Amino acid sequence: MLYPFARVLTLIIVFIFVDIIEIPAFFYLGFWIFLQFIQGTASLFAGQAGGVAWWAHLGGFVVGAFLVFFFKKPKHKIPRVYPDQYFPF
Numbered sequence: 001m002l003y004p005f006a007r008v009l010t011l012i013i014v015f016i017f018v019d020i021i022e023i024p025a026f027f028y029l030g031f032w033i034f035l036q037f038i039q040g041t042a043s044l045f046a047g048q049a050g051g052v053a054w055w056a057h058l059g060g061f062v063v064g065a066f067l068v069f070f071f072k073k074p075k076h077k078i079p080r081v082y083p084d085q086y087f088p089f
Helices: 025-046 052-071
Strands: 007-014 017-024
Touching: 007 025, 017 025, 025 052
Parallel strands: none
Antiparallel strands: 007 017
């Protein structure tokens, strides 16, 4: 993950009680993946047309989690030094 300690603002609604809480992104993503998997599996057994979207979300997440390492910027960037930086004349 790019931001392992990120927190996500989440709206929680229980009957008439509404609250906004911060939860770690890791738990939020885990819950989201779980829901996508359950819905995709349920669409297979229910004979629903359109269950492809659930599996496409899971596939996109897996591919994105894999590709993030290729597109991530390096942590230690080497500064460029130009000749006129230290000798301006």
